[in-house]
Amino acid sequence: MDIQKTVLVVDDSTTNRSILCDILHSDYTVIQAENGIQALTMLKKQDKKVDAIILDIIMPEMDGYEFMDKIKHDKTLSQIPVIILTEKSDRDTEKKVLESGAWDFVPKPYDADIIKLRLKNVIARSQVSLLKELNNVMNYDPLTEIYSKNKFFSASKALLKANPDKQFAFLRLDIDRFKLINSFFGTAYGDRLLKHVAKRIRDFAKTTECCTFGRIDADVFGIFTPYQGKEETVKQIEQAVENMKKLSASYNIMIVYGVYVVTDRSLPISFMCDRAALAAKTVKGHYMKSYAFYDDKMRLSIENEQNIINEMSDALENNEFVPYYQPKYDVKTNKPVGAEALARWIHPTKGFISPGVFIPIFEKNGFISKLDFYIWECVCKQLKEWKDSGVPLFPVSVNVSRVNLYNPNLSKIIIELTKKYDVEPKYFNIEITESVYTDDNVMIDDITSQLRNNGFTILMDDFGSGYSSLNVLKDVQVDMLKMDMMFMFKAKYDGRAETIISSVIRMAKWLNIPVIAEGVDRAEQVEFLKSVGCDYIQGFYYSKPLPAAEYEKLISDQEEQPVPENGTSVNDLLWGKGGGLLAYIDSIDQPATIYECFPDGTVVMVCSNKAFSQKYGYDSSVYGKLNVMNCIDSECKEKFTSSVNKAIESKDRAECVLSMHEINGKKHWFKTHLRFISETGISSVLIAYFTDVTDMVLTDKRINDYKNYIQNEIDRKHKILIVSNNSDARCQLEEILSQENTVFTAETIQEGKKLLLNEDIDLIYFDIQLISKDDEFPLDIDERRLPVIAITQAHSVLKGMTKLKNRVSDFVMKPYIDELVRLRTNNLLKINISGSANEKYFSRTK
Known part of the structure; x- marks a missing residue:
């Protein structure tokens, strides 16, 4: 949608403002101010975006020069192009006007065509700036x-x-x-x-x-x-x-x-x-x-939400929130091996308030952050009390909300809290819901790495409730998975939930990750989970969440023991029942391969998933034979080798961006995520996940080329053609322009055409005396429409030449002012360069 531009006219003369409004109203939205102070007030209110300012110099209260000085020091207002109205057109006045920061000027009396031309050019210049690009990025969704x-x-x-x-x-x-x-x-x-x-x-x-x-x-x-x-x-x-x-x-x-x-x-x-x-x-x-x-019912829901918000701070201060402990049971022994701490609100008058009511509200308004810290500290105090009293200790897991995961000091806070109460990290487990991992994998990964390095156990909560669980799991470091049975058994068709659950448990065993099933409340669920190898169960079948005193009674007779770890051989990991890692990577949509890496630097592709084979053309004929280093472009081999070594040495992960060729020779750029799996004694095994970033790399290259093109074009010497039968005009303009440009001169139109055919001219100065009133512009060669500045004796002459007036971009007339000639030349060159760059790099046909 082509939105009409807005022009602010600043002049103390009502008559002058009226004349300018009459000239501009058909092409622009015109707003008015009668002095500089009023204009500044209007601009700062920003009721309407102003695209250009037409400014009188001589005004009461604040004249044009003082106004220019004010906006010069305002980052936003200084970007608005200003055209100054002058009573005089002598050299000194025009020089002073340009030095004040004006983009151009128009002498009185007003010439409608000249004003429109000047205005069109300064607005075009302002739109070329990077500010417009930034504004576009901020205001418009890039996809839609x-x-x-x-x-x-x-x-x-x-x-x-x-x-x-x-x-x-x-x-x-x-x-x-x-x-x-x-x-x-x-x-x-x-x-x-x-x-x-x-x-x-x-x-x-x-x-x-x-x-x-x-x-x-x-x-x-x-x-x-x-x-x-x-x-x-x-x-x-x-x-x-x-x-x-x-x-x-x-x-x-x-x-x-x-x-x-x-x-x-x-x-x-x-x-x-x-x-x-x-x-x-x-x-x-x-x-x-x-x-x-x-409707009103929804309004009532909002009012209830507001009541909770009004009471939440006092409730925290008065210790109305208390942790309840829901035990986790070992499937093999049917004995408790730990618990999850869950926040409960016991209101003095309303009684028990369901966490399903207050938790979503706290998550939305950020209060969940304070509640998290409060529950963590309560749990640490309780663990210390049990330790000091000789009660057997078992791990207690606490929830970390999405809000707290964006706190860069989260790891430090948890570490210092456990030290304060002398709680060993192995007894203070951290639960992070699966959906959080899809927000910012890198940041979550940093936090979980810091906590794991300090001895804390990380549990991925609600695994399977998202739509990309398998893809999430490959990218994160977790010690245990928690599957929500309430979600799983909502499956519409009989047997589907069981198939999903057994597949997840089998996959977790391949990755050496224990599984806790929560939300289990029926005997048949327990029997099924035992049959498919689930490790731990949490739910109402065994126990509801208990107050600290009741949970203490439950664990007092238990023998303290750590949560056992699963053990898996390397062969089981790679080629175990159900297909091992190959079955795992085939279950994800992202292209992935398994690499075997040898000490001599050879990296062999052992196998790949269907997504990789279908997209990039590799099949089983190359498995075990293809040295990956031969497929990577030479400039990326060192970077790839470094990433492989980093993953192997840290027994963790590494990533890099590299370029490779398909079998058909087409070049692609990938963000390659390497994950260490195991060692075989003679080699190391990694999984490589590939994200095709070819479009992003090519786009970045195009943007850089675009920027370099514009800068190179601006920096180079431009070729300017002056066509005039007036030798004085040619000589004076050549003298002014030749300091920064290569200047060619022609006395006739024919000479000009010959130069245009032989030289890559960037801009033309054309003397309008060479053609008659109704003639077309004669120097458009081979459909090239170069920017044109008319050489004229007076405004009125150009005004009468309708066809030529529509073709030229600006004009000059005697006496030629050096600064003004150069300014108008550079302005048109920049506009032309920007247009060429946009066409070259961002045209929809590219």
């Missing part, structure tokens, strides 16, 4: 090219403010089970779907007055639109639902709509979005209905 969340919210707020008499509605849309769509059809299909939804929204907005829209999150979109009644809104939603059904014959794509009709205009837009999200949540997964309107 619609507003980003922040821009959408701010645009909606502005729309609401600008239309006080209109009623609006906030529509929140999200694609139901989008993670499954990505999993089934691939992220490329998912991206196409997101772009399709964005296009549908954009098409809707084109037919709706006063409407904004944007992408809020991964698969979540928002529309802020005038509300025309529930019936009309439902009709629009149902039409959109029908349109989405036509998109895929193989998968029913459902979009869930939450609608908040704006009744409280003072609410932040983010709150309106939350209310729409609350409405959408009520129909998520209900296939008979795809929309819901926010």
Whole structure:
């Protein structure tokens, strides 16, 4: 959508402002200020983005020069191009104007065409800057090219403010089970779907007055639109639902709509979005209905949430939160071997408040961080008390919320807390939910590494509740897995849950990771878990969460013992029952291989998964024979060798970016993640996971080439052609321009054409006296449209030459001012360079 530019006219003369508004109103949105102080106030309020300023010099209160000095020192305002209006056009005045920071000037009396031309050029220059690129990145979602969340919210707020008499509605849309769509059809299909939804929204907005829209999150979109009644809104939603059904014959794509009709205009837009999200949540997964309107019941839910928020700090201060301990049992012995500490809220008047009520609220508002620390300290105090009293000690695991995992001091806090109460790290286990690992693997990995290095045991909680569990597991360091049976046994078809559970347990054994099944409450579940080799069970079948005193009674008669570790031979690890590691890597979608690494530096590909073979063309004929070093480009071999050695020496992981060739010779760049598995006595075994980053590398290269091209073009000497039958004009302009450029001169049009054919000219100075009033510009050779600056005796002459006036970009006339000539030349060269660079590197046809 081509949005009209806004120009601020600053002049104390009402007549002058009126003249300028008449000249500009058809092409620009014009706003006015009568002096510099008023203009500064308007600019700082930023009610409307100003694209250029036309400024008078002589004004009361604050003149043009003082105004220029003020905005020069403001980082934001200094980027707005300024054209100064001058009474005089003598050399000294024009020089002073340019030195003040003005981008250009226009002498009085006003020439409409000249003003428009100057204005068009300075705005074009300002748009070439990097600030525009940054603004675009911040305001637009790069995938769908619609507003980003922040821009959408701010645009909606502005729309609401600008239309006080209109009623609006906030529509929140999200694609139901989008993670499954990505999993089934691939992220490329998912991206196409997101772009399709964005296009549908954009098409809707084109037919709706006063409407904004944007992408809020991964698969979540928002529309802020005038509300025309529930019936009309439902009709629009149902039409959109029908349109989405036509998109895929193989998968029913459902979009869930939450609608908040704006009744409280003072609410932040983010709150309106939350209310729409609350409405959408009520129909998520209900296939008979795809929309819901926010109502009073939801408001009551928010009020209840607010009551909890109001009381939470006092509750913590008054020790109303207490840890309950749910035992974990060894499947082989049926005896407790530890517990999980769970927060419980015992309210003085309301009694027991369910954690299902307060935990989600605390996670959303960040209070969970304080509750975590409180429970950790309670557990450490309790462990110390048991130790001092001679009660047998067993590991107690505590939960670490998502919020705390973003605390860079988390490891230090936990280590110091256990030291404070003299608790050995092996008795203080850390549970981190699986979904957290998908947010920022690198940061989580750093935290878990620090804790494991200090003796703490890391448990991955809720394993299997996400959509990418196997992919997550390959990238993280964990000591135990916890599977939630409540999730697993929701499987729709008989036997499917059992198959998934047995596969996960078998895979975990290959990786030497014990498994705890939680949420177990039936005898048949226990028998099944025993039959498939599960190590530990936690759930109501054995025990509900217990207060500290009851748990203490349970463990007092037990013999203190560490949690046993699983042992697996190297052969079982590689080629065990069920296919070993090959079965594991075949179960993931990401391309992966198994490498055998020898002391002489040879790295042999032992096998690969289906995803790798299908994508890159390797088959079993090369297994055991292919030396990976022969496939890696020479400039990357040292880096790859270093990463392999790092993984082997640390018995951990390493990664690098390298380029390789397929069998067909096509070059690809990969981010290669190496994970140490085991040693065979004569070699080391690694798994390599590959992420194709070819597009990213090529894009980075294109951006660097783009930047280098622009810089090289700006830095080089440019070739300028001066075509004029006036020898004085040619000589004066040549003298001014030849200091920074290579200048060619021609007395006639024919001479000019000959030079254009033989030289790579960058810009033309053309004397308009060489052609008549109705002639076309005669020097466009081979469809090349070079920037043109007209040489003229007066404004009025160019004004009457309609065809030529539309072709030229600027003009000069006597007396030629050195600084001004160079400025206008450089401006046009930069605009031309930027356009060429965009066409060369970012044209849609590239």
